Amino acid sequence: MNTLTHTWFMMERLIRHLIRQPIYIGLTLFQPLIWLLLYGQLFKRVVELPGFGANSYITFLTPGIVCMSALFSSGWTGMGIIRDLQTGVIDRFLVSPASRFAIIGGRLANLAVTIIVQSTILVTLGFLLGARFPGGLLSVLVLMLCAVLLAMPFGSLSLAMALAVRKEESVIGAVNFILLPLTFLSPVFMSPGLMPSWINRVASLNPVNWSVSAARAALMGNTDWAMIGFRIASLAAFGVFGAWLATRSFRAYQRSI
Amino acid sequence: MLAGMADEPAPHIAVTSPPPDDAAIVVQDLVKTYPKGPRALDGLSFSVHTGTIFGLLGPNGAGKSTAIKILTTLSRPDSGSAFVAGFDVLKQPQNVRLSIGCVSQKSGVDMESTGRENLALQGRLYGLKGSALTSRIEELLERFHLTASADRVARTFSGGMQRKLDVAMGLIHRPKVLFLDEPTTGLDPEARAELWTEIGRLAEEGLTILLTTHYLEEADRLAERLAIIDRGRLVAEGSPDRLKSELRGDSITIDLFEAASEQSIKAAAARAIQITEVRLDGLQVHARAAHGASALPALLAALEAEGVKAASVKLARPSLDDVYLRHTGRTFEEAEKGSA
Numbered sequence: 232m233n234t235l236t237h238t239w240f241m242m243e244r245l246i247r248h249l250i251r252q253p254i255y256i257g258l259t260l261f262q263p264l265i266w267l268l269l270y271g272q273l274f275k276r277v278v279e280l281p282g283f284g285a286n287s288y289i290t291f292l293t294p295g296i297v298c299m300s301a302l303f304s305s306g307w308t309g310m311g312i313i314r315d316l317q318t319g320v321i322d323r324f325l326v327s328p329a330s331r332f333a334i335i336g337g338r339l340a341n342l343a344v345t346i347i348v349q350s351t352i353l354v355t356l357g358f359l360l361g362a363r364f365p366g367g368l369l370s371v372l373v374l375m376l377c378a379v380l381l382a383m384p385f386g387s388l389s390l391a392m393a394l395a396v397r398k399e400e401s402v403i404g405a406v407n408f409i410l411l412p413l414t415f416l417s418p419v420f421m422s423p424g425l426m427p428s429w430i431n432r433v434a435s436l437n438p439v440n441w442s443v444s445a446a447r448a449a450l451m452g453n454t455d456w457a458m459i460g461f462r463i464a465s466l467a468a469f470g471v472f473g474a475w476l477a478t479r480s481f482r483a484y485q486r487s488i
Numbered sequence: 489m490l491a492g493m494a495d496e497p498a499p500h501i502a503v504t505s506p507p508p509d510d511a512a513i514v515v516q517d518l519v520k521t522y523p524k525g526p527r528a529l530d531g532l533s534f535s536v537h538t539g540t541i542f543g544l545l546g547p548n549g550a551g552k553s554t555a556i557k558i559l560t561t562l563s564r565p566d567s568g569s570a571f572v573a574g575f576d577v578l579k580q581p582q583n584v585r586l587s588i589g590c591v592s593q594k595s596g597v598d599m600e601s602t603g604r605e606n607l608a609l610q611g612r613l614y615g616l617k618g619s620a621l622t623s624r625i626e627e628l629l630e631r632f633h634l635t636a637s638a639d640r641v642a643r644t645f646s647g648g649m650q651r652k653l654d655v656a657m658g659l660i661h662r663p664k665v666l667f668l669d670e671p672t673t674g675l676d677p678e679a680r681a682e683l684w685t686e687i688g689r690l691a692e693e694g695l696t697i698l699l700t701t702h703y704l705e706e707a708d709r710l711a712e713r714l715a716i717i718d719r720g721r722l723v724a725e726g727s728p729d730r731l732k733s734e735l736r737g738d739s740i741t742i743d744l745f746e747a748a749s750e751q752s753i754k755a756a757a758a759r760a761i762q763i764t765e766v767r768l769d770g771l772q773v774h775a776r777a778a779h780g781a782s783a784l785p786a787l788l789a790a791l792e793a794e795g796v797k798a799a800s801v802k803l804a805r806p807s808l809d810d811v812y813l814r815h816t817g818r819t820f821e822e823a824e825k826g827s828a
Contacts, residue, residue, distance in 0.1 A: 240612050248600045251641070319594030323657070326560045326590045328582055329613040487523075488563045 237330040241337020245311065246344065259345070263300035263353055267292065270420060271360060283422045290364070293357030294446040295419035297378050300353065301346045302414065302439060305382035306406035308342050309393025316397055316484075325485065335390055335477050342386045343379045350375045365452035373449035373459065380466035381442035385410070387473030391480035413439045418447070441465050511571075512538040512665050512696035513559065518568035520554050520720075528554040529565065530720035536698055536713070541691045543711030543728075544700040545808070547823035551720035552700035553593060556669045559698070560590045573664045586614070589658030589666045593673065595650060596657070599643040603634050603653050606642060607660055614661035628656040632686070648679025655686070666690065668699045672706060684710060704808040704820060714808075716815055718823065723815040732806045734814075737764055738780030740787065741802040742773040748796040756790035763787055780805070 249256060271289045278288045285291040315321045324334055354362075354371055364370055393402050416430055417439040423431055434440040445462035448455060513536035520529040529551045536542040544552045557563035559572055561581040570577045573587035590596075598606055607625045611617075616624060629635045632652040642650060651671065658666060668687065672680040687710055691697055701707050707714055708728045716724040716731070724731055740763075750768050757766035757775060762783035765776040773791075777783030780803045788798055812820045 237613065240609055244598065244601060244605075244609055247605070251600060315598075317594075318599060319592055319596040320598050322562060322592055322594060323590070323596030323610075324613070325562055326585060326588070326592075327610070327613045328585045328615075485562075486564075488557055 233328075234330040234332050234336070237333035238336040238340055241333050242340040242344070245337060245341035248311075249341075249345070259304060260349060260352060263296055263349060264356055266299070267296045267353060267356055267360070270296070274420060277421070277425075280425060282424045284424050285422065287361060287363070289357060289360045290362040290450075291422070291447070292420070293354060293362045294374050294377075294450055295443050296357075297350045297353050297374055298381055298439060298443045298446065299414050299419050300349055301378035301382040301442075302385055302410055303406070304345055304349065305342055305385035306389050306410050307402075308338055308386040309389035309391075309402045310399055312338060312390055313393050313397055313399050313402070316394075322488070325488075331481070332478075335387075335474075335481060338390060339383060339386050339474075342382055346378050346382050347375055350378050364450040366450045367452075370446075370449040370452070374446040377442040377446040377449075377463065377466065380463060380470060381438055383470040384438065384466070384473030387470070387477040391473070391477040394477070394480040394484045413437055416440075418443055438466060438469050510538055511535045512573060513542070513698060514571040515555070515559070516569045518555065518558060518565045518570060520551075520558065520563070520565045527720055529558075529568075531568070532717065532720060532722055533568075534715045534722055534725060536696060538696050539691070539694050540712045541687070541697045541699060541710050543707040543714045544698065544717060545702070545704070545707040545711075545714055545812075546700075546717040547702055547820060550717045550823075552702075552717060553669055554720075555717075556590075556592070556667050556698070556700060560588060560592075560667055561585055586661070587664045589661070589663035591651075591654045591658045591666070591668050591671055593669045595654055597642045597645075597650050597653055600641060602639050602641055603629065603645070604638045606653060606657055610657045611660045616661065624660060628659060632656045646679075648675055648682065651675060651679070651683060652686070655683070659690075663695070665696045665698065668697060670700055670702070672701070672703065680706075702820075702824065704812070708808050716812060718816045724811065728808060729805075731811045732808065733778060734811075737776045737778040738783075738806065739804045740773075740775040740777060740780055740784060741804075742775070742788075742791070743799045743801075744771045744773065745797045745799045747771065748794075752794040752796055753791070756787065756794045756796065759790040759793070760786035 271292055274292070275288050277283060278285050278291065312321070321334065354374070366373070389402060389406070392405055396402070416433050417437050418426065418434065419439065423434070423444070426434070441462040445459045449459055453459070515532060515534050518529045518532045519527070521527045532551065532555060544555060546552050554563065558565050559570055559577060561577055561584050564578065572584045575583040575587065577584050598609070601609070604625060607628060608621065611621045611624060626635075629638050632655065634649060634652060634656065637645065637649065642653060645653065655668070655671070671687070672683055675683065684706070687697065687699070699710060711728060713727050714725065714731060715722050726734075748768070753766060753768045753773055757763040760783060762777045762779065763775050764778065767774045775787060777787075784801065784803060788801070791798060809820055812823075816823065
């Protein structure tokens, strides 16, 4: 009970921060839009390659950019908690009866809200650019679920790392070092049918792939719900692992005070 | 350790739980070592009576903040125990948290939220809501003269305002015990004086306050009782006045109208039995007494009887600096530099 209300209070605070920084909102929303426009144009004709398996690249790309944006937003989650550590805000929560989970949970809830807003805008823009989803509205909800479920474990890992290293530079480094390769080792931009077989093998272990392929299948009206369900379950399992790691890292921080 | 304290209700003898009723804070033999660090606390014990301001005085690195972290449930000791507001900090941390307010060195104000929002979040975490929360927020804003800036983001506050907001946040749930860790560090003299007044008022209202400071002046001015800690240990405890009177005593300086013989001065000092030390230096008599104010009339009368006339008299109390030097063997300034 307390855990939920406290998570809500923590999330409220973070959303307020976001709203007060229009530049930041602009950047987080603007960049994905740029990707959608830029890659949409740049790779427009790859659908003509035999074996690509799609007719419209913008239709193919939109879920990819949604997942990629969710991934990067999650990567930055740790940055905020470093500032809270430095200013003593976390310690102030810890001397209060605040739910310990809420300190982490509030950030993840804030991340989920951010991603839902981000995805809605991206899907709308994709639609305006000509993307069509035979799976309908339900499949768009599946896409959002996949994006949020992809973000939760990576958001948790980012928090875990931030709590362990407590340096913004390290988080920035890790985001660039890990998340970009994960994006390219997945079918965000390219059809799996045309990827080298070794990348396909790596991708099968890549949560970005689980998220993108489940979402894309649903959007295309694919009714292989067993496959979609399995991917979603895998993401959720990875999320539990991430949450466990973040909790451990938070405990380690508490012991170090 | 200190002979002069024998008649006091010896606060730091090993007390077995539960703690005495009148003690808001009882600290027993706390030891804490940080990995790869020196021993931050090395068997610290003291207790604080309900409704008083207790000062923990020591240079940076003496272990003050570590003690506060343990008492506020932020950190755990390697051994020893502590009770706050009657609750065991190790076994009943949630009860302790509900009973305490805490203003730490590292602020804890959310700079991107307004004063009012900071107070509201803090209040909600303690279960306050609705009109009770709103009226409590208004009351605190008023009290700390923050009403006019309540809807500004805390980042735009001056250092003094941020610190006042910090204290207000610590008070939102009407705690029984307030911890102030170096509350005036970094404040300008004016803001410091204002905060001192406010802290004094809180104690008058019955709040128990544990204050850490490395300003001798602050400890002297605010604390009814003091514990001087050095390298994680308690080296002296008592009221500031008592600690100072345990020194060689107050110094008395008497300027004479005309030269007098060493002999007559010594005779006068002997007659005024409270004088522990006397020395003639030209037209000045330097004397020491445990209680200068009560020894002085007798000394003046004795001098008069010897035919020595005093022109002016100066009485000075020893400072906490002297106390620190005596108990740790180094001056406060040296200790500060050593730890830096």
